[in-house]
Amino acid sequence: MEMSFEESLAELEGIVEKLEKGQLSLDESLMLFEKGIKLVRECNDRLKNAQQKVEQLIEENGELRTEKFEVEE
């Protein structure tokens, strides 16, 4: 399952902290570094690609449905 931005960011923060504490073998730190860089890219992509989607919630005969809501600029 894809991680949410929140989860990705939290993991990235954890990795940076762990690396900065040191006490890792070079192999371990390289592995974490690679993962961290991947997360940085993911977080950035997600921030860049965030889109505002506006929907309208309509209640009809006790049923809820949504439809696209046009925003006039």
Added chain:
Amino acid sequence: MVFEEKGIYTVHEFTLAVKSILTSGTFNDVWIRGEISNFTNHSSGHRYFTLKDKSSSLQCVMFKWYGKNMGFELEHGMKVLVLGDLDVYEQRGVYQLKVRAIRPDGIGELYKAFEQLKNKLAMEGLFSPEHKKPLPRYPKKIGVATSPTGVVLHDILTVIKRRYPVSLLFIPTIVQGEYAAQSIVSSISALNKTDVDVIIMGRGGGSIEDLWAFNEEVVARAIFNSRIPIISAVGHETDYTIADFVADVRAPTPSAAAELAVPDRAELANHVSRLGDRLIENQRRSIREGLSNLSELTAGVEPRVLMERIADNMQYIDEITQRQILSLKRILEARKSLFNAHAGKLDAVSPLGTLLRGYSITLKLPEETLVRSIGDVKKKDELSIIVNDGKIKCKVNDKEVCTWK
């Protein structure tokens, strides 16, 4: 005109005739402004009062099913707006207003009602911090309950789009007037059935009457019971409504509510890129450290270094040997001086010393036995007399007993 021509009503028939005219529709659903007097809160739960102004009065009854969500209590002299339908009370032949709703009228009355409800809900704990739900830091979808017209929605959309474009679910909500409270309640309840993770509930500024729906008890309870955290943004910064007290977070304006609801994308991007920098810097450092560690180790196994180490060891061995020789010498010296001391002592008790002082030692030959008594020798025995510097050979000529002591 006599009664034979017109016919005769019974009282009841007459009352019914009047009633049918009065309740035909003209006086249904009317709002009337007046002041409460003769108020009786009957044990049955129905409220009876007279609505009056300077010149007239009107009998009113509010049955308990209409009055149960009123949010404030009637008081003598209170200025109110009542909504009701005209009716005739047949038993007494009087007309009266069947009241369906009562609103405080005038700023003073509204504030009174506001204070009454605020105190009541505060006592119940609806404003307590422990009931405040935390807002999600990174919401995925934001529910917005406000009017489809007006700037509130526009402001919220604009701010969210600028800061952090997430999905929005807008539910058109009546925020002013008679149906506002019910509309707000049903919007909150509808949004609670969706996947939004925070709700912004707002309207623009206005008079206390305009904002009144947000001071109604049903709205307060709907906010309190919402599963999803609610940010209230009602009116201007200086306007406080009951909804603001119950909401999980109160925002001074709709734009501020939008800012509270989402993080700032630019700030987040900065944060992420700082984390990236830290990762890279850290990795550079750890590689630098690894390299310098490696070169230290390499230097340690170079031949020149090994030779140096061997030379060091050889020198050490020499030094140790030298120290051993020295200490052996010291031990020998010590023994020698001990020996000399003993030799000196030996000298003191040696017979040689006695010989030097003029004494001698006589030995009988050839056995070379020591002569201690005249009985040890006979005439003509050969003797050897040892003196300081040699031996004298001689024969025994005679012997004689002497007593020396």
